[in-house]
Amino acid sequence: MNTKKVGYWVATGVVALAMIAGGLADFLLIDAVKETMDHLGYPHYFARILGFWKVLGGIAIVAPGFRRLKEWAYAGIFFDLTGALASHLAVGDGVADFAPPLVLALVLVSSYVLLPAHDQS
Numbered sequence: 001m002n003t004k005k006v007g008y009w010v011a012t013g014v015v016a017l018a019m020i021a022g023g024l025a026d027f028l029l030i031d032a033v034k035e036t037m038d039h040l041g042y043p044h045y046f047a048r049i050l051g052f053w054k055v056l057g058g059i060a061i062v063a064p065g066f067r068r069l070k071e072w073a074y075a076g077i078f079f080d081l082t083g084a085l086a087s088h089l090a091v092g093d094g095v096a097d098f099a100p101p102l103v104l105a106l107v108l109v110s111s112y113v114l115l116p117a118h119d120q121s
Contacts, residue, residue, distance in 0.1 A: 008114035012061055015108050019058030019077060026051025040087045054080065061111070074112050081105040 026033050026047040033047050053076060060066065060073035084101035 004114055005116065008111060008116065011107050011111035011114060015077065015104060015111055016058040016062045018104055019054045019061075023051040023054030023056075023058060026054060040091055042087075050080065070115075074108065077108055078105060081108065 028051070029044055029047055034044055037044055037047050057073040057077045057080075060069050061077070063070070081101040081104055085098050085105065088098040088101070
């Protein structure tokens with residue numbers, strides 16, 4: 001396995017794990033999610049919507065084939081992460097709050113750039 005392929009799978013695995021785990025937490029409305037949604041000014045039901053799509057997006061980026069679906073999943077995850085970044089900046093949160101979505105967005109871009117040619121549209 002070459003370096004590019006290893007980099008792709010590491011980056012993709014990190015993003016998929018973060019999306020699936022975070023999505024489940026959002027969908028189940030754990031206390032930390034409720035607190036964050038309250039802090040950012042979003043209704044709790046919005047977390048369930050995001051959670052549902054995060055889980056599906058995390059699965060889609062690791063699923064073999066489904067090139068077009070994978071493209072949509074990358075876009076959706078990017079929108080989710082940049083939206084989280086903007087939300088934390090809008091309420092004046094510090095680096096500890098806005099760095100995770102920023103870093104994960106950069107890892108997502110790395111995954112997309114390293115996407116094997118046979119998986120691209």
